[in-house]
Amino acid sequence: MxxxxxxxxxxxxxxxxxxxxxxxxxxxxxxxxxxxxxxxxxxxxxxxxxxxxxxxxxxxxxxxxxEHSHSPEANRIEVVKTLNIIKESASHTHDRPVQLIQDAVVNMHQSSHSYMPNKQALGKQISRIRNKNLPPQPQELEDIEVPIELSRTINGESFLAKEVEFGEEKMMIFCTIPNLQYLQDAEYWLMDGTFKTVPLLFQQMYTIHAPVGGENARVLPLVYVLMTGRSKVCYNQLFQELFRLGEAASVTLNPSFIITDFEQAAIHAAQDEFTSCLHKGCFFHFCQNLWRKIQASGLAIEYGSDEEFSIKLRYLTALAFLPSSDIPNAFDQIKPLMPSSAEAVVQYFEDYYIHGTVRRVFRNGTEN
The missing domain is CATH 2.20.25.240 (N-terminal domain of TfIIb)
Structure with a gap:
């Protein structure tokens, strides 16, 4: 039998x-x-x-x-098994939720897909599972303790390179020695801060990216820094700590040029610490700043519906591709072509980028 x-x-x-x-x-x-x-x-x-x-x-x-009093649900069994796979993966991997979900459902029968919770609900489940494995959020800076498993990479390398306190501020620098070596080899660095993925006690996570891989290089994040402040003093301290980490690892950190957004504190600190380095403003952030001014001036609808209007305003961002010495003259030539309704935008651009703050910052000839 x-x-x-x-x-x-x-x-x-x-x-x-x-x-x-x-x-x-x-x-x-x-x-x-x-x-x-x-x-x-x-x-x-x-x-x-x-x-x-x-x-x-x-x-x-x-x-x-x-026997049961209702019909069986074959699809439900497949859904339960798939949800178990997602939960197991959420507990033991660091894959992005969207990738984790995609990997789990790829082998499901098409008819079972409609029985699955939506991706937003699955994403929340994944977050809850992962948060259960994390310590509670500290309420004071002195309460911060990084678990061993989060202070090392999956390869076992030390990842929390340094914790620094100065005055009322604190920063936590996450980096590996191989990443410092990549920074040493890189001709340029890209630096930027984000505010969306930051623990409660910190203002931002600042990241330093650089090309890795020689001829087939990809730009990768190599240094992550949790910072409680965004002042010039904080950025000066960050760069000085990087130099110390480099010295300890016999690594020289001296890129040919650095690309940042237009945050003045970061720009001035970079110029203080990287004295032989050229500094360049990020074109994406440049365009983003102009777009925000267009929105603030109530011109977003006209920009989106009137092609001639939008092209003329894009003349302004195109100035970034000229040699810096030619930009003031070129601006004077295109200024009369600007739509009268965009006068506030054009004046902002002239005051800030042509004759104002950014122009003064880069007047040493290192701008772009």
Whole structure:
């Protein structure tokens, strides 16, 4: 007589269920190796479906099965198994939620996809699972303790390079020695801050990117810094600490040029510390700044619907591709062509980029 082995499936709470003929049953009780199961929808559908199994060599062998009062749901079983895969991966990998979900559902039958929770709900589940494995958010700077597993890379290298406190400020620098070596080899660095993915006690996460890989180089983030402040003093301290880390690793950090956004504190600090380095403003942030001014001036709809209007305003950002010495004269030539409704935008551009703050910052001939 052939024995029927029941597939074991975990519930959302990690408790065992068995799959019998397309039905999921939850454990009621056991007496030694004999297990008694009841329908997972016993209360919802008032279902009296039951099963008895014997545990042999870690397999549940079906002994008896009592029919259910509702039809089986084959799709549901596949969904439960897929959700278990997602939860397991969320606990043991650092993959992005969208990638984790995609990898889990790729082998599902097409008809089962509609039974899955939406991606937003799955993303929240993944976040909850991962947050359970993390320590609580500290309320004071002195309470911060980085767990060992977060202070090292997956290869076991030291990742939390330095914690620095100065005055009222604190920064935590995350970097590896190989990453410092990549910075040493790079001709240029790109530096920027983000505010969306920062623990409560910090103002920003500042990152330094550089090309890695020679001829087939990709620009990768190599240094991550949690910072409580954004003053020039903070940036000066950051760059000085990087130099110290480089010296300790016998690495010289001296890029040919640095690209940043137009944050004045970071620009001035970089010029203080990297005295032989050319500094360049990021074209993306340059365009973003102009677009914000267009929006603030109430011209976003006209910019999006009037092609001639938008082209003329794009003349302004195109000035960035000229030699710096030619920019003032070129601006004077295109200024009369600007739409009269954009006078506030043009005046802002002239005051800030042609004759004003940014122009003064880069007047040493290192601008672009």
């Amino acid at each position: 052939n024995q029927e082995i029941c597939e074991l499936v975990k519930s959302a709470q990690g408790k065992p269920k068995i799959n019998v003929h397309g039905y999921l049953l939850v454990k009621d009780k056991n007496n030694g190796n004999r297990y008694y199961w009841c329908c997972e929808f016993r209360k919802k559908y008032n279902c009296n479906g039951r099963a008895i199994t014997d545990l042999e060599n870690e397999n549940h062998i079906l002994v008896s099965f009592k």
